[in-house]
Amino acid sequence: xxxxxxxxxxxxxxxxxxxxxxxxxxxxxxxxxxxxxxxxxxxxxxxxxxxxxxxxxxxxxxxxxxxxxxxxxxxxxxxxxxxxxxxxxxxxxxxxxxxxxxxxxxxxxxxxxxxxxxxxxxxxxxxxxxxxxxxxxxxxxxxxxxxxxxxxxxxxxxxxxxxxxxxxxxxxxxxxxxxxxxxxxxxxxxxxxxxxxxxxxxxxxxxxxxxxxxxxxxxxxxxxxxxxxxxxxxxxxxxxxxxxxxxxxxxxxxxxxxxxxxxxxxxxxxxxxxxxxxxxxxxxxxxxxxxxxxxxxxxxxxxxxxxxxxxxxxxxxxxxxxxxxxxxxxxxxxxxxxxxxxxxxxxxxxxxxxxxxxxxxxxxxxxxxxxxxxxxxxxxxxxxxxxxxxx
Amino acid sequence: xxxxxxxxxxxxxxxxxxxxxxxxxxxxxxxxxxxxxxxxxxxxxxxxxxxxxxxxxxxxxxxxxxxxxxxxxxxxxxxxxxxxxxxxxxxxxxxxxxxxxxxxxxxxxxxxxxxxxxxxxxxxxxxxxxxxxxxxxxxxxxxxxxxxxxxxxxxxxxxxxxxxxxxxxxxxxxxxxxxxxxxxxxxxxxxxxxxxxxxxxxxxxxxxxxxxxxxxxxxxxxxxxxxxxxxxxxxxxxxxxxxx
Numbered sequence: 288x289x290x291x292x293x294x295x296x297x298x299x300x301x302x303x304x305x306x307x308x309x310x311x312x313x314x315x316x317x318x319x320x321x322x323x324x325x326x327x328x329x330x331x332x333x334x335x336x337x338x339x340x341x342x343x344x345x346x347x348x349x350x351x352x353x354x355x356x357x358x359x360x361x362x363x364x365x366x367x368x369x370x371x372x373x374x375x376x377x378x379x380x381x382x383x384x385x386x387x388x389x390x391x392x393x394x395x396x397x398x399x400x401x402x403x404x405x406x407x408x409x410x411x412x413x414x415x416x417x418x419x420x421x422x423x424x425x426x427x428x429x430x431x432x433x434x435x436x437x438x439x440x441x442x443x444x445x446x447x448x449x450x451x452x453x454x455x456x457x458x459x460x461x462x463x464x465x466x467x468x469x470x471x472x473x474x475x476x477x478x479x480x481x482x483x484x485x486x487x488x489x490x491x492x493x494x495x496x497x498x499x500x501x502x503x504x505x506x507x508x509x510x511x512x513x514x515x516x517x518x519x520x521x522x523x524x525x526x527x528x529x530x531x532x533x534x535x536x537x538x539x540x541x542x543x544x545x546x547x548x549x550x551x552x553x554x555x556x557x558x559x560x561x562x563x564x565x566x567x568x569x570x571x572x573x574x575x576x577x578x579x580x581x582x583x584x585x586x587x588x589x590x591x592x593x594x595x596x597x598x599x600x601x602x603x604x605x606x607x608x609x610x611x612x613x614x615x616x617x618x619x620x621x622x623x624x625x626x627x628x629x630x631x632x633x634x635x636x637x638x639x640x641x642x643x644x645x646x647x648x649x650x651x652x653x654x655x656x657x658x659x660x661x662x663x664x665x666x667x668x669x670x671x672x673x674x675x676x677x678x
Numbered sequence: 679x680x681x682x683x684x685x686x687x688x689x690x691x692x693x694x695x696x697x698x699x700x701x702x703x704x705x706x707x708x709x710x711x712x713x714x715x716x717x718x719x720x721x722x723x724x725x726x727x728x729x730x731x732x733x734x735x736x737x738x739x740x741x742x743x744x745x746x747x748x749x750x751x752x753x754x755x756x757x758x759x760x761x762x763x764x765x766x767x768x769x770x771x772x773x774x775x776x777x778x779x780x781x782x783x784x785x786x787x788x789x790x791x792x793x794x795x796x797x798x799x800x801x802x803x804x805x806x807x808x809x810x811x812x813x814x815x816x817x818x819x820x821x822x823x824x825x826x827x828x829x830x831x832x833x834x835x836x837x838x839x840x841x842x843x844x845x846x847x848x849x850x851x852x853x854x855x856x857x858x859x860x861x862x863x864x865x866x867x868x869x870x871x872x873x874x875x876x877x878x879x880x881x882x883x884x885x886x887x888x889x890x891x892x893x894x895x896x897x898x899x900x901x902x903x904x905x906x907x908x909x910x911x912x913x914x915x916x917x918x919x920x921x922x
Binding site: 300 | 746747748751753765766767768769771772793802804805806807808809810826827828829830831832834835836837838839840841842843844848849850906922
């Protein structure tokens with residue numbers, strides 16, 4: 288039982304209870320929130336350059352949101368009791384609100400916004416397709432077949448309002464995840480009012496990078512030309528967000544180092560030993576400083592389109608990895624040290640168990656399959672202009 | 679064997695009493711227990727603890743605690759001179775089988791610290807439970823409804839003292855119940871009963887006749903991690919500043 292323990296752990300602390308699945312949970316919800324906020328740039332803030340990614344961002348957010356509860360569900364000792372969180376939520380528990388925040392975001396924001404935006408296309412597809420597909424789209428219209436200019440204008444207006452509600456909702460969805468960790472006073476690695484803020488900004492960074500990469504990949508697969516103005520704009524926003532995110536994380540770090548409270552020596556030792564690779568190397572150096580430097584280059588130098596594309600792909604991939612490392616360091620790092628500050632344990636990830644490596648890989652890939660299906664059913668690139676019926 | 683009607687009339691109630699004693703341990707069968715009349719806590723007298731591990735063994739036997747997990751455990755501290763911040767602490771198998779001996783010429787001081795759930799009045803574990811499966815009763819005992827617990831382990835993360843674990847078979851949160859099945863019957867806890875030196879004493883803060891009141895008046899007692907403001911109700915006499 289005591290293998291992998293250095294120093295003294297309280298005997299019940301040797302086993303880690305929040306596994307890689309709980310790392311995936313904030314990672315996935317972060318992608319949802321980030322992708323949605325990128326979509327809202329176009330809708331609310333009228334950043335027209337990012338329009339080609341608007342629908343893709345929404346579908347990406349939906350794909351990941353549908354998977355978000357799965358790691359939690361699989362992690363529970365009694366998944367069959369999870370609905371009790373809806374029926375008898377404990378009002379003082381931060382975690383009890385998850386179901387409501389999730390449902391609000393899924394049902395009141397994301398699906399409504401997607402439906403309103405696609406309503407015209409759905410009606411057109413219901414009229415132009417045949418067989419099962421026709422029925423499918425007919426059901427999706429919810430009986431609303433009016434695609435007159437006036438009806439579409441109302442859709443547009445309501446969609447705008449929904450997005451406006453959606454921005455604080457996206458902040459709430461992910462800031463709330465940060466609060467689940469940040470409000471645990473027993474754990475000095477987590478306990479910080481900065482946690483929700485850092486989670487929100489890192490969510491935006493990962494979501495923007497994910498949509499940028501997906502847009503470039505999908506456009507390439509469709510053998511279309513990548514809209515460089517769009518990608519340049521997204522990369523610029525990614526760069527700005529990353530600077531803010533990194534500054535906040537460094538502020539937290541500097542504060543901890545300077546204040547050096549009772550937990551500092553223990554946590555400092557952990558960062559320089561057990562978390563050295565995942566925190567210093569992967570998260571801070573390769574996953575943050577390198578992409579910021581790469582994106583910074585594109586802001587100050589006049590680079591050729593091909594070079595820019597390669598830089599964006601490299602920076603995007605490193606960003607995705609860096610944010611995953613950040614989630615890992617928060618969740619796993621927070622359980623590696625003893626609350627006695629006298630010792631450390633080791634996280635041993637299983638391979639084929641319910642909370643093992645293969646399951647986490649499957650859960651990471653699953654949203655991409657859902658996205659593929661959604662893109663097939665609701666193509667993000669309109670075949671017809673609004674208000675027109677297909678020939 | 680022939681049993682007369684008279685013998686039967688005696689044997690039947692006797693069998694019922696025997697059966698009742700087998701069932702002892704279910705609070706439902708404690709009709710005379712009034713929760714609001716108690717406020718349970720525990721007193722740990724550190725100078726009296728000899729690190730024998732009797733309490734840990736008694737707890738495991740009484741409560742069917744799985745191997746490798748502990749509702750109570752004993753730590754041995756070794757503090758050299760003024761170096762309070764770097765004590766050497768061990769608790770081999772929770773101190774269940776005692777501790778390795780110490781050479782007489784060893785530096786510094788050695789002492790034992792029994793640990794258990796602090797049954798906090800403002801417990802972070804009950805605060806965070808998403809379904810209220812863990813709760814504090816009117817008698818001050820923090821319990822887990824294992825038929826309702828999701829096994830999310832949020833309470834395990836929230837406990838500053840490392841007193842909770844997820845039961846490997848039941849897949850729900852588990853911890854010290856202060857032997858609720860015993861104390862509601864007027865008995866003391868298994869650990870207190872097994873302690874050969876009286877280092878652990880169950881105390882009822884609502885009972886004016888409980889010796890705890892006299893003890894608290896005359897001794898310097900402390901709780902663990904008071905900065906956590908959890909309202910811990912396990913009081914330690916002679917607690918060294920190095921203990922965390």
